[in-house]
Amino acid sequence: MTTGESLPNDAVQESYVAQNGTKAGLEISEVGTESAYFRHNGKPLLSFGGMADVTFYLNQDAYDYKRWATWMAEHGMNHIRAYLPLSWKHVEKTTEINGGDVSKCLFPYKETEPGSRTFNLEQFDERFWKRFRDQLEFLEEKGTIVHLLVWNGWQLRGPDTSRDINGEINWLGHFFNPEMNCNTFTEHLGGDLENRYAIYHSVADGKSELVGAQKAFFQKVVEVTYDLDNVYFDLVHEIAEHRRDWVKTRQWIVEMAEYMRSHWAERTSKQFIIGFDTGGLSEEEQDWIYAHPVFNTIIYGKSHTVENAVKWRCHYQKVYIPQEGWDDNKVKYRLDEAKNHVHMRKYYWKFMLAKCQQLDFYTKGKKDGFGYFVNYDPEGVNAFTKTAPILRNFWNTLIDYGNLWFQGRVTAGPGEHQYILSSDREAIVYCSSATGVEGQQFDREELRVADLALEDGGHQVEVVDPSTGTMQTEDIVVQNGELVVQLPGFTDDIAVHVYRKA
Numbered sequence: 001m002t003t004g005e006s007l008p009n010d011a012v013q014e015s016y017v018a019q020n021g022t023k024a025g026l027e028i029s030e031v032g033t034e035s036a037y038f039r040h041n042g043k044p045l046l047s048f049g050g051m052a053d054v055t056f057y058l059n060q061d062a063y064d065y066k067r068w069a070t071w072m073a074e075h076g077m078n079h080i081r082a083y084l085p086l087s088w089k090h091v092e093k094t095t096e097i098n099g100g101d102v103s104k105c106l107f108p109y110k111e112t113e114p115g116s117r118t119f120n121l122e123q124f125d126e127r128f129w130k131r132f133r134d135q136l137e138f139l140e141e142k143g144t145i146v147h148l149l150v151w152n153g154w155q156l157r158g159p160d161t162s163r164d165i166n167g168e169i170n171w172l173g174h175f176f177n178p179e180m181n182c183n184t185f186t187e188h189l190g191g192d193l194e195n196r197y198a199i200y201h202s203v204a205d206g207k208s209e210l211v212g213a214q215k216a217f218f219q220k221v222v223e224v225t226y227d228l229d230n231v232y233f234d235l236v237h238e239i240a241e242h243r244r245d246w247v248k249t250r251q252w253i254v255e256m257a258e259y260m261r262s263h264w265a266e267r268t269s270k271q272f273i274i275g276f277d278t279g280g281l282s283e284e285e286q287d288w289i290y291a292h293p294v295f296n297t298i299i300y301g302k303s304h305t306v307e308n309a310v311k312w313r314c315h316y317q318k319v320y321i322p323q324e325g326w327d328d329n330k331v332k333y334r335l336d337e338a339k340n341h342v343h344m345r346k347y348y349w350k351f352m353l354a355k356c357q358q359l360d361f362y363t364k365g366k367k368d369g370f371g372y373f374v375n376y377d378p379e380g381v382n383a384f385t386k387t388a389p390i391l392r393n394f395w396n397t398l399i400d401y402g403n404l405w406f407q408g409r410v411t412a413g414p415g416e417h418q419y420i421l422s423s424d425r426e427a428i429v430y431c432s433s434a435t436g437v438e439g440q441q442f443d444r445e446e447l448r449v450a451d452l453a454l455e456d457g458g459h460q461v462e463v464v465d466p467s468t469g470t471m472q473t474e475d476i477v478v479q480n481g482e483l484v485v486q487l488p489g490f491t492d493d494i495a496v497h498v499y500r501k502a
Helices: 010-020 065-074 088-097 126-141 184-189 193-200 208-225 246-267 283-291 306-316 338-353 384-396
Strands: 026-029 037-040 047-049 079-083 109-111 119-124 145-152 231-237 297-300 319-322 358-360 409-412 417-422 426-432 445-450 457-465 469-478 483-487 493-500
Touching (some): 047 079, 047 384, 065 126, 079 358, 119 208, 126 208, 145 208, 145 358, 184 193, 184 208, 193 246, 208 246, 231 246, 297 306, 306 319, 338 384, 338 493, 426 445, 457 483, 483 493
Parallel strands (some): 047 358, 145 231, 297 319
Antiparallel strands (some): 026 037, 109 119, 409 445, 426 493, 445 483, 457 493
16 A cells, blocks of 8 residues: 555654663653643554453463464554463463463562472562563564553452352462462462452551562562553552442552652653553543543543543543454454454444544453463454554554544545544544444445635545455545545445545
8 A cells, every 4th residue: 555655764763862872661641631642752652453351371381472473563563461360270271271381371570488388578580570570571573562560450260159160270379469479478368368459558558568569570670661651550450349348448559659660760861651541440530540640641441432431532642552352232352253354344444433542352261260361372363453554554654643632524425434643734534334344345435525724625445344455546626625436336434535645
């Protein structure tokens, strides 16, 4: 696909390095405005794709992350959302299911004795952190952005939690479970299972040693990642169903997030990017997180709508990250479900038009009822592989992303969904069948658009089929923000790219 001007090239990065003495890395431009957007090494960023969310749990024999990262890069994808482990039993079980050597599992903390599975929360196992760093560096080389789930909330699940497998692999193997460590400062978390939720009350309850151990974990994450250009942070993943006193928990959230931010600032002048998964929280609780100045992203882990993507961006003046591929019909798209591919394609195009730049999907398969079989070859599993490069190529043709806004309306044209972005230099129109629909045929039809931000005059128009690539290109004159394009027949979705001729 060859249209428009290219995005900023290597000269932009070279200029940035010359002026600032460092890589541009990952950053948010237009901070504190409704137009805030991600850039990576000087260019607007679209990060989409998927790898195992347990990537950082596993050795290479249990998960060939290099194969997956290479596969993604070859098909235009560049995103991973993954946890750090908090339960040794979960690491072992996932390793076993995926054919790895359980005797060689690595954990964030040192054992008191090799093989004892009793840990010292005041001593990190540097072998784990070196492997983690190696993984991040490889992903950086491949251009993969890492949405790092720093603290895994759902690993508080225990025998009283139906979603834990027999109550065996999460809290009963949790490093902060007093039965699993030698540190007396975790004793109050034991006994009655309800006690474990006080893990988030440590700041409010004055449990200074526990607070120190928790801070040390977050500090370690900063030390390993601060000089990389591909990592941003989600402080806690899935806290909603796995906490109790919200007022106490809020104190812990702010303390840990500010601690990470301060230690980042001590090491680098690069932007620190952090958010907090609010999936399942009440509207009041979500508002508290989204509005808090310690967080510069909005992260939501349930079903996503374009309406919320736009509304929250404008209200909170922060970028919106729709975590996990949950569409507005409450279906979560997965790579291992081959039948998902059309819906996945439409989902990513739709949310790109909602100005969402970080988009992920699940890749885990199912085995032995556990649901974490990840060590398979991704090639050919899902036809989305074939259409992902078209989305990447389309993105690479955009010339004015930072200024594109939700301006314009379709007055006549196809599709249940009709989305528009425009600036004075460029416009994108995307029309598709309804969510959850596939195979819908649209006849040749005229598309009419009004109220675009485009300047009057001659423009280039490119009509793109998201499933096959470019279909037609033509010159057109835009007058008073109005556009008329004759669309060919198509199936399910079509995109129109308009840009000012040089």
